[in-house]
Amino acid sequence: MAEVTLHNISKSFGGLTVLPDLNLTVPDGSFTVLVGPSGCGKSTLLRIISGLEMPSGGSVRIGGTDVTFEEPSKRGISMVFQSYALYPHMTVAQNIDFGLRLAKVPAAERKARVTEAARILALEDYLDRKPSQLSGGQRQRVAIGRSIVRQPQVFLFDEPLSNLDAALRTQMRVELAQLHQSLDATMIYVTHDQVEAMTLADQIVVMKAGRIEQVGAPMDVYDRPQTAFVAGFIGSPRMNLLPGTAIGRADVAQVGIRPEHIGVSSSVGTWAARAQVVETLGADTVVYAKVDQVGDVTVRLPGNQRLKAGETLFLTPEPQNLHLFDDAGLRMEDPS
Amino acid sequence: MTHAADPRLSARARLRRALSNGRVTAVLILLPPALILFTLFVMLPLGESAWFSFFNWNGYGAPEDFVGLDNYERILGHSVFHTAAGNTLKIVAISLVVQMPLALFLALLIYRKTPTNALFRLVFFLPYILAEVAAGLIWSFVFDGNYGVTASIAQGLGFENVFILSDPDWAFAAIMTVIVWKYFGFHMMIYIAALQSVPEDQIEAARIEGARRTQVVRYVQIPHIRPAIAVSAFFAIIGALQVFDVIIPLTNGGPSNQTHTIVTYLYTFGLTRLNIGFGSAVGVILFVGAVTVAIFYQRIFMKRTEA
Numbered sequence: 001m002a003e004v005t006l007h008n009i010s011k012s013f014g015g016l017t018v019l020p021d022l023n024l025t026v027p028d029g030s031f032t033v034l035v036g037p038s039g040c041g042k043s044t045l046l047r048i049i050s051g052l053e054m055p056s057g058g059s060v061r062i063g064g065t066d067v068t069f070e071e072p073s074k075r076g077i078s079m080v081f082q083s084y085a086l087y088p089h090m091t092v093a094q095n096i097d098f099g100l101r102l103a104k105v106p107a108a109e110r111k112a113r114v115t116e117a118a119r120i121l122a123l124e125d126y127l128d129r130k131p132s133q134l135s136g137g138q139r140q141r142v143a144i145g146r147s148i149v150r151q152p153q154v155f156l157f158d159e160p161l162s163n164l165d166a167a168l169r170t171q172m173r174v175e176l177a178q179l180h181q182s183l184d185a186t187m188i189y190v191t192h193d194q195v196e197a198m199t200l201a202d203q204i205v206v207m208k209a210g211r212i213e214q215v216g217a218p219m220d221v222y223d224r225p226q227t228a229f230v231a232g233f234i235g236s237p238r239m240n241l242l243p244g245t246a247i248g249r250a251d252v253a254q255v256g257i258r259p260e261h262i263g264v265s266s267s268v269g270t271w272a273a274r275a276q277v278v279e280t281l282g283a284d285t286v287v288y289a290k291v292d293q294v295g296d297v298t299v300r301l302p303g304n305q306r307l308k309a310g311e312t313l314f315l316t317p318e319p320q321n322l323h324l325f326d327d328a329g330l331r332m333e334d335p336s
Numbered sequence: 337m338t339h340a341a342d343p344r345l346s347a348r349a350r351l352r353r354a355l356s357n358g359r360v361t362a363v364l365i366l367l368p369p370a371l372i373l374f375t376l377f378v379m380l381p382l383g384e385s386a387w388f389s390f391f392n393w394n395g396y397g398a399p400e401d402f403v404g405l406d407n408y409e410r411i412l413g414h415s416v417f418h419t420a421a422g423n424t425l426k427i428v429a430i431s432l433v434v435q436m437p438l439a440l441f442l443a444l445l446i447y448r449k450t451p452t453n454a455l456f457r458l459v460f461f462l463p464y465i466l467a468e469v470a471a472g473l474i475w476s477f478v479f480d481g482n483y484g485v486t487a488s489i490a491q492g493l494g495f496e497n498v499f500i501l502s503d504p505d506w507a508f509a510a511i512m513t514v515i516v517w518k519y520f521g522f523h524m525m526i527y528i529a530a531l532q533s534v535p536e537d538q539i540e541a542a543r544i545e546g547a548r549r550t551q552v553v554r555y556v557q558i559p560h561i562r563p564a565i566a567v568s569a570f571f572a573i574i575g576a577l578q579v580f581d582v583i584i585p586l587t588n589g590g591p592s593n594q595t596h597t598i599v600t601y602l603y604t605f606g607l608t609r610l611n612i613g614f615g616s617a618v619g620v621i622l623f624v625g626a627v628t629v630a631i632f633y634q635r636i637f638m639k640r641t642e643a
Contacts, residue, residue, distance in 0.1 A: 071543075072543050078544060103546055
């Protein structure tokens with residue numbers, strides 16, 4: 001197990017700077033999720049930690065050792081790729097065993113470790129199959145198995161669930177969380193899916209354009225987003241970001257209010273709105289409404305509330321759940 | 337299962353279905369042109385050649401002197417044919433053992449898409465673009481014992497002038513050098529195309545697992561490009577059976593008929609000496625050999641790579 005420390009990491013490709021200057025500590029044993037939109041540099045950062053990419057500046061420490069210039073295989077890490085990166089000509093057992101074979105681990109120990117990994121991941125019945133004979137979820141498990149047998153200090157995951165369908169993704173998410181609990185290893189996980197980030201992480205790192213916007217526990221990030229970007233990125237449906245004038249505050253550039261923090265009434269409220277689209281999700285009903293002078297507002301209601309598009313509603317934001325942001329998009333602590 | 341293959345359907349029902357979905361029409365329209373061209377330009381000449389091989393015929397007038405299998409007997413008893421067949425096998429061997437590994441080695445060095453690699457690819461591919469006869473002529477100058485590059489090297493090292501192409505022991509080695517030089521670029525290109533399709537993350541995964549460069553090649557890249565290697569070996573074998581135009585300008589089969597291949601043997605003893613029947617028999621032997629190799633190769637190697 002090990003702590004990962006990134007110190008003043010920068011990375012440029014030719015003239016393009018992907019990571020200007022980045023510092024981050026991933027605590028020992030944590031499940032840290034790097035999340036951000038496409039092109040924010042999260043995968044590059046993971047590749048720098050893995051050693052597949054060299055940083056242009058700064059240092060990487062794993063378990064207290066400076067590994068900035070160390071080969072990937074010498075860093076005590078393992079990585080699960082988005083495409084799984086299984087060797088198509090090898091069986092499941094050979095795929096899982098590959099790294100051990102290269103490391104010349106004694107045959108008996110190799111067999112024991114492969115069997116153990118297969119047991120953890122419920123792959124015992126598939127050890128003799130080729131990857132092409134497996135489903136997406138099974139392939140993903142083989143890729144994870146390949147990581148487990150190496151007994152790394154740090155597990156790296158590069159968008160490992162994005163090639164799976166929605167149902168399987170949910171299932172694998174649960175399995176990954178269980179795996180983290182049982183292995184108690186440091187895990188760094190890259191995704192653009194904020195639901196994965198919220199559900200898996202005990203530390204979320206929200207990134208934008210190569211910079212870290214916020215680091216914190218999922219509910220901290222959710223409840224107290226430090227920037228307007230984080231406010232809009234974390235949470236589904238996303239937070240409403242409206243002009244300060246919507247709540248009569250000229251000193252506030254943007255005010256954020258989550259869809260579930262808006263009260264709805266058919267007769268009285270702060271804003272008069274017209275429902276444009278109503279999505280009934282079963283447990284929830286999401287209403288996309290238009291408020292004159294304010295803009296588009298999304299509201300989340302309990303599933304038993306039946307509304308129709310075109311209806312007039314009155315919306316009231318809960319004052320204690322307003323998030324205020326200044327011109328630079330930074331959180332303002334409201335003295336009032 | 338498609339309906340056409342459904343054994344429960346009667347022959348009449350299957351025909352009706354094939355007519356209605358346009359398959360019969362497609363066959364009727366598309367098959368005849370190919371069939372006619374193939375018959376005219378492949379099957380007929382082959383059949384004619386086989387027919388001529390039973391005659392003692394100089395190519396003028398109609399073949400009348402039927403000799404049965406005499407031509408085949410003469411060929412199989414001719415020591416020059418044995419040399420030619422042996423040389424052809426040597427070319428097959430050198431193509432598989434030297435040319436293909438060399439091509440793979442260079443492909444591994446330059447398969448990544450960079451401007452420098454593009455330049456090297458062009459340089460290595462140039463010999464293949466060159467006409468065979470031109471390549472033969474260029475190398476005949478190189479090997480020239482009086483004025484060629486080899487002569488300069490020999491003089492520089494203080495040796496007597498060497499006439500490689502006139503030396504029965506070395507002439508064929510020189511020819512094989514030219515063949516490797518001429519065709520390795522073709523195989524290299526096949527490997528480059530295949531190597532570029534190997535997913536980068538598999539290579540990276542192997543690196544993370546501690547694979548050295550040679551291990552990545554052995555365990556990831558070569559297994560991945562195995563189908564391309566099978567195709568390239570197939571081309572190498574069939575190409576080796578057909579070597580002709582490089583040899584004519586270099587040695588013309590000499591010295592003492594030591595550097596013939598089956599095709600130059602056919603040309604020299606069949607065509608230039610107006611033994612068309614004899615030449616046809618050589619052609620038939622070569623054809624049967626090539627088809628046998630092709631069928632076995634497809635059965636054994638190409639099938640396995642598909643699995």
